[in-house]
Amino acid sequence: MSRKLPLAEGETSRTACARGLLRTGVDEKTGEVLPAAVLAKRVSWAADLVSGLAASLLAAHGNTVDVDVLASGEDAGGRKLPSNAWMALRRLGWMATVPDGIRVNDRIVRMAQEQAGRTLRSAKWRADLTAAVIATWPLDPARRTTQEWDAVRAAAPGGKYLPSSVIKGRTRQIAAFACRHGRLPVDVFEMEAAPRITRMLLLAACDGQQATLERHESDPGRALLRLQLPTRPDPRSYQDWTWVSCPVLLPPTVPASAVLHLPTLRTGQGRVHADLAYTHAVPQAARTGHTVALGVDWGLNTLLSAGAARLHNDGRITALGAGGMFRAAGVLAKQHRxxxxxxxxxxxxxxxxxxxxxxxxxxxxxxxxxxxxxxxxxxxxxxxxxxxxx
Structure with missing residues (x-):
């Protein structure tokens, strides 16, 4: 299936995501129907392999030097790094080491590199903020002076618009480390434990050799996901990997003309959840000429409230209807109990x-x-x- 979306005049593309559920699967090698629990177990085995490889990458490159190299967007030769995290890690030569006796294909390694690369990229902001707070450490961490606030905001990335609570929280974290060890931390990687690796399969980093997704010919509300899954938690050869076909019931929010992308799979409570990404055509937004506006606000008593207004040719603004609101007082009260x-x-x-x-x-x-x-x-x-x- 082509991933290119045909666009008409005045249209643009938009990518969204919807949640789905894989209820069953068929092992194409044996013809066996896999119940939801068995399918979740096999997906969980594959996710364990990916998370283990990603954890080894984070352990090897979870430091300030490597994070700065990845965030710079250039390799040692000055070439621009690819936008895909797994391709950027391969350009830098950061390869995941597969444990001895375990046999996985290259696409499993890709998913691990993609997950580790995204985590390392997201650590850049925390590393820079922590370095700024350490470099401008105040005399009294519990009460900064005006000059000390100006100094930390000037050193922090985007510090001018950064909420004070974020800086205070990072300060308390550094102060707790200093109380335990009698000194300030070198960087955020010494202060924080290694991030927890989510057990999931980022199929978007794969190609047709690992997974395919095709919409049903006659029913646009259904699709078929085919992917390779292990038959045991420690696959010893490629014979321990088989193709599994999983029918997917698309949510009604996915248009029939949308282009489907490979999903992200997660397991929980014996079921396989799929985050289905899709691209669909929408009217291209104009910069001027709008006559209808929608305002949305949130608060404590009323979680969400919204209202629409129309601008008339004579300059008058009138409300469209009585608006709407969403109250969650009952659910929140139950949560508090x-x-x-x-x-x-x-x-x-x-x-x-x-x-x-x-x-x-x-x-x-x-x-x-x-x-x-x-x-x-x-x-x-x-x-x-x-x-x-x-």
Whole structure:
């Protein structure tokens, strides 16, 4: 399927993303139908391989020198680095080392390089901000003078418009490190632990040798995703990789004429979630001549409120309808109750743990295990509420 979107006069392209779910798959080698749990396990095995390779790249290049080289946009020869992170890492010669005895194809390494490259690029701003705060360290970290505020804003990237809370938070983090070690950190990489690698498959970094996505010929609301997945958590040869066909039900927000791109796959609660990217045609926005405006605001009591207005030829502005609003008071109240309940359970579990100590046969061991289950259940309910609110 061509990824080029035909555009008419006065149109431009826009790329968006929609969430999907892979409910089943078919192993093309054996013809076996894979239930959702089995498909999630095989995707999880592939994601573990990718995250392991990405973690090794971050461990090797998670330092100020390499991050500055990547952020400079040029290689050692002065050539411009590609925009794709995995191509930029290969231009710099930063290769991921596959563990002995594990066999993966080059596209698995690509996904690991793409994920590690994006993480290293995002670390540049934090590294520069931390360096600016350390270089202009105040006499009293809890209370900067006006001159000290001017100095840190002048040294920080975009410091003129940076919220004070961001600088204060970074200052508290550095002060905590200095309290523990008796000195200021060298850079952000000494102060912070290595970033957690998300277990996901960035199929956008692959080509047809690893994954393909085709829309159904007769039903534009369906598509077929084909990708190579391992049959075991530690594939020893290419025979341990097979093609799996996964039907995808496209959300109604994806236009029938949109061009589909390879998705990003994530696993959670025994299911495979797909972030489906697509490009569709929209009218090209004009710089002038607009007569209808939409205003949206957010607040604490009313999460979102919106209203539209029209500009008439005589200069009058009238409202279109009564506007709309979205209130989440009920959901937020439930979230607060769950949060308080979770805090209570954690405090009770910590108390039990202190009483139990190292005694594996303590009378409270059973109650402590029961509380752990309750804590997990409340955490799952809070996550579901957050997802529903989002």
């Amino acid at each position: 769950l949060r308080r309940h979770s805090e209570y359970l954690h405090a009770k579990a910590d108390r039990y743990q202190r009483l139990i100590g190292q005694d594996g046969h303590h009378a409270l061991t059973g109650r402590h295990a029961f509380l752990d289950g309750e804590i997990s259940a409340v955490s799952a309910r809070r996550s579901n509420r957050n997802s529903a609110l989002a």
